[in-house]
Amino acid sequence: MIPLAEAQAEVIAACQPKPPRPVDVGDALGLVLAEGVTAATDVPPFANTAMDGYAVRAADVEAASTGRPTRLTVIGTLAAGRAPDTPVGPGEALRIMTGAPFPEGADAVAIVENTRSEGDAVWVSAPAPAGEHVRRAGEDVAAGQEVFAAGTVLGPGHLGVLCSVGRERVSAVPAPVVGVLSTGDELVEGAGALLPGQIRDSNRRTLMALLRRDGFSVVDLGIAPDDEAEIERRLKEGAAGCDAVLTSGGVSMGDFDLVKVVLDRIGAMHWMQVAIRPAKPFAFGLVGSTPVFGLPGNPVSSMVSYEVLARPGLRRMAGRGDADLHRVPVPAIVDDSRWRGGADGRTTYMRVQAGVEADGRYHVRSAGGQASNQLYAMAVADGLAVVAPGAEVVAGDTVALVLLGP
Ligand code: AMP
Ligand code: MG
Numbered sequence: 464m465i466p467l468a469e470a471q472a473e474v475i476a477a478c479q480p481k482p483p484r485p486v487d488v489g490d491a492l493g494l495v496l497a498e499g500v501t502a503a504t505d506v507p508p509f510a511n512t513a514m515d516g517y518a519v520r521a522a523d524v525e526a527a528s529t530g531r532p533t534r535l536t537v538i539g540t541l542a543a544g545r546a547p548d549t550p551v552g553p554g555e556a557l558r559i560m561t562g563a564p565f566p567e568g569a570d571a572v573a574i575v576e577n578t579r580s581e582g583d584a585v586w587v588s589a590p591a592p593a594g595e596h597v598r599r600a601g602e603d604v605a606a607g608q609e610v611f612a613a614g615t616v617l618g619p620g621h622l623g624v625l626c627s628v629g630r631e632r633v634s635a636v637p638a639p640v641v642g643v644l645s646t647g648d649e650l651v652e653g654a655g656a657l658l659p660g661q662i663r664d665s666n667r668r669t670l671m672a673l674l675r676r677d678g679f680s681v682v683d684l685g686i687a688p689d690d691e692a693e694i695e696r697r698l699k700e701g702a703a704g705c706d707a708v709l710t711s712g713g714v715s716m717g718d719f720d721l722v723k724v725v726l727d728r729i730g731a732m733h734w735m736q737v738a739i740r741p742a743k744p745f746a747f748g749l750v751g752s753t754p755v756f757g758l759p760g761n762p763v764s765s766m767v768s769y770e771v772l773a774r775p776g777l778r779r780m781a782g783r784g785d786a787d788l789h790r791v792p793v794p795a796i797v798d799d800s801r802w803r804g805g806a807d808g809r810t811t812y813m814r815v816q817a818g819v820e821a822d823g824r825y826h827v828r829s830a831g832g833q834a835s836n837q838l839y840a841m842a843v844a845d846g847l848a849v850v851a852p853g854a855e856v857v858a859g860d861t862v863a864l865v866l867l868g869p
Contacts (some may be wrong), residue, residue: 464859495782503602518569642701712760795825
């Protein structure tokens with residue numbers, strides 16, 4: 464057996480980031496920026512008002528008060544999206560709406576709450592300090608400023624800033640395209656009646672959903688029966704058309720574990736026994752230059768190996784930095800009565816429900832049956848609690864909690 468960290472290091476070393484390419488901003492959510500982006504323009508592009516009111520000269524309304532309001536002549540109204548055509552002179556005011564460009568001559572906003580309009584005049588009942596409620600050109604982003612460095616993971620707000628500065632495309636690392644194959648003579652799909660010995664394929668749906676959750680693109684390679692020629696055909700098709708392939712099933716010691724046989728023939732694979740429970744058997748290698756992850760068939764095992772082994776490698780292919788590759792565990796208090804780590808040198812990943820309690824700390828309890836075929840507990844789990852080999856954990860102890868989810 465090898466420690467999980469060793470298996471992860473091997474995967475990450477072989478999963479190189481994809482070459483960057485131009486991506487439309489609308490398709491760039493979650494991608495890693497491959498260039499530094501410099502703003503070509505100021506944001507906002509012009510000085511404008513932050514409030515509805517009147518553009519005035521501060522000096523004109525210095526002495527204004529509720530008891531002695533100041534009267535100004537209104538020279539017009541300016542909505543957002545319009546350009547001012549007349550400067551504001553002494554004793555004048557321009558009615559102005561949030562976002563409208565700030566006119567020449569004025570230096571302050573008398574907010575509408577401090578005014579009363581009367582015909583073509585306005586009474587201002589409070590001073591309007593110069594510059595207040597005026598948004599300066601470039602006060603958010605200045606032209607020439609580097610807004611985002613290469614390596615930035617693009618979130619919704621980043622996309623908005625790119626739009627604001629007029630960028631339609633950026634150079635980014637594209638999301639890896641990942642093929643997903645289920646293997647096993649027993650597997651069928653759909654609501655139809657099961658023949659004796661058959662079960663419904665759950666791994667493929669789950670793995671494809673995990674990939675989508677993590678921002679990767681998915682190719683459904685279907686279900687292959689335990690037949691060497693068919694497995695070979697699907698794996699070659701996946702390796703040729705995808706950036707990486709996930710298979711599940713057929714990688715352990717059974718008579719019909721033919722994924723192992725085929726991958727050994729067509730790829731350069733490393734078959735590992737990882738010192739974790741679940742998800743001990745794990746295969747990783749290259750078919751041609753395409754990374755292939757051979758995940759175990761048991762549904763919980765395939766999900767856990769995805770989370771701790773495939774996901775880090777795929778994130779590396781997506782250009783993620785090392786600090787982001789793994790999920791960093793948080794300390795959590797165990798509320799269950801007793802858990803035991805295995806006596807076989809494997810670290811146990813308990814499927815747990817987790818929540819922050821009144822003491823401000825994470826608390827965890829078992830999410831249900833912990834066998835590697837019992838997908839239900841994994842489905843309702845919020846995370847994996849790490850129990851060291853041979854450890855005995857009792858209620859009140861602190862464990863490391865790997866939170867699952869996006
Ligand atoms: P294997 O690794 O092929 O020996 O499979 C181990 C266990 O996982 C067996 O009980 C299989 O029936 C089950 N299994 C394999 N693939 C799937 C799948 N795609 N969906 C649900 N169960 C599966
Ligand atoms: Mg099988």
